[in-house]
Amino acid sequence: MSIPGSAISLLLAAGPTSRTVEYLVIAGGGGGASGGGGAGGYRTATGLPLIAGTNYTVTVGGGGAAGTTISDASSGSNSTFSTITSAGGGFGNGYNVAGSTAGSGGSGGGGHGRIGGAAGIGGAGNTPSTSPSQGNNGGDGTTPNFKSGGGGGASAAGANGTSGGAGGDGSASSITGTSVTRAGGGGGGAESPSSAGVGGAGGGGAGGTSTAGTAGATNTGGGGGGGGGGGYSPDQNGGAGGSGVVIVRYADTFPAATTTGSPTVTVTGGYRIYQFTGSGSITF
Numbered sequence: 001m002s003i004p005g006s007a008i009s010l011l012l013a014a015g016p017t018s019r020t021v022e023y024l025v026i027a028g029g030g031g032g033a034s035g036g037g038g039a040g041g042y043r044t045a046t047g048l049p050l051i052a053g054t055n056y057t058v059t060v061g062g063g064g065a066a067g068t069t070i071s072d073a074s075s076g077s078n079s080t081f082s083t084i085t086s087a088g089g090g091f092g093n094g095y096n097v098a099g100s101t102a103g104s105g106g107s108g109g110g111g112h113g114r115i116g117g118a119a120g121i122g123g124a125g126n127t128p129s130t131s132p133s134q135g136n137n138g139g140d141g142t143t144p145n146f147k148s149g150g151g152g153g154a155s156a157a158g159a160n161g162t163s164g165g166a167g168g169d170g171s172a173s174s175i176t177g178t179s180v181t182r183a184g185g186g187g188g189g190a191e192s193p194s195s196a197g198v199g200g201a202g203g204g205g206a207g208g209t210s211t212a213g214t215a216g217a218t219n220t221g222g223g224g225g226g227g228g229g230g231g232y233s234p235d236q237n238g239g240a241g242g243s244g245v246v247i248v249r250y251a252d253t254f255p256a257a258t259t260t261g262s263p264t265v266t267v268t269g270g271y272r273i274y275q276f277t278g279s280g281s282i283t284f
Contacts, residue, residue: 019254019284022046023084024175024247026183027106028060028076029203029216030089032224032238033067034112035141035148036167036186036197036207040076040221040244041086041106041126041134042154044173048082055283056082058261058276063089063216063241069112069146069189069229070094075103076221079244086134089223089241090123092151092186107135107152110165110188110197110226122160125152139165139188146194148207151185151223153200163197164190164209167223170202175247176275177268182220186239189213189226199225205239216242219277248282249273258283 027040040061050056059080067073076088090103092110101121102109108123122138139149139158150158153168167185174180184204187197196207203222205214213225216239224239249271256272259265261280266273274282 018049018051019250020047020049021248021250022175023048023081024173025079025081025084025086026221026244027079027086027088028063028244029221029223029241030075030091030103030105030109030151031064031066031073031241032092032186032205032213032226033071033073033094034069034189034226035092035102035110035138036151036158036188036226037064037073037092037216037223037241038089038105038107038109038123038125038138038151039135039153039170039183039185039204039223040089042171042183043084043086043132043134050082050284052284055281057281058246059279060246060276061088061244063243064091066224066238066240067094068237069227069235073238075105076241079246081246087126089151089221090138092226092238102138107168107185108138110138110149110151110158111141112148122149122158136168146191148188148190148226150188150197153185153202153204154183158185159197161188163194164188164207166197167200167204169200175249176273184222186213186216186223186225189228191229196228203242208236212236213239215239218242219245246276
């Protein structure tokens with residue numbers, strides 16, 4: 001049985017009913033207090049099947065608020081796309097509770113080493129032993145001096161606070177056509193003259209000594225650095241966590257998508273690439 005030419009034209013106009021996409025979904029990083037904030041959860045994969053004509057909500061998580069050496073920070077917020085959820089980074093903790101545990105999340109926050117008190121415990125990340133893996137654990141604080149752990153990063157755990165612990169490094173992705181490292185953990189704060197922890201590669205904020213911690217980089221999911229202080233200087237604030245990002249790409253042989261939220265759209269290397277730095281939606 002032959003198909004009329006008009007029917008063939010309609011079938012071609014309808015196009016494929018599904019397609020597969022590659023994604024990178026990074027949540028907001030945790031804020032630093034004394035311990036560094038953990039990086040936002042990092043999830044990426046190819047071959048996610050989606051239905052043409054369906055509207056998919058995109059949520060880009062914000063970074064967590066900073067704390068101080070004596071008060072915990074806040075965890076970052078989740079980022080989502082389709083069925084994919086990346087967990088916000090865990091908060092860095094202060095010494096409001098001796099021996100307290102930093103926040104858990106995509107990557108865990110760093111613990112605080114309280115002067116004259118119990119060591120702080122790094123927060124648990126969604127580590128490679130869990131499924132799906134999103135990040136790594138935060139480092140522990142140590143006593144008797146003010147030495148705080150670094151926040152975990154996408155590819156490495158935060159260091160323990162032998163001085164200020166370094167933040168764990170993030171992971172690199174070339175989804176935009178250029179290799180970019182994101183989701184680094186925040187460095188732990190320390191008291192002068194100890195050295196503060198450096199931020200993890202990929203947007204992690206640096207810890208401070210007699211200074212405040214620096215913020216995680218915007219749209220990387222980087223954790224905030226821990227603030228300095230203790231016996232040699234006044235207590236300092238930590239740095240806020242960096243906001244997350246959602247990036248989607250698919251073959252440019254398929255039609256352009258419609259979006260809300262004003263993502264950056266590029267067509268390069270055989271792909272259409274949609275980079276969301278704020279929440280919105282996409283319909284393929």
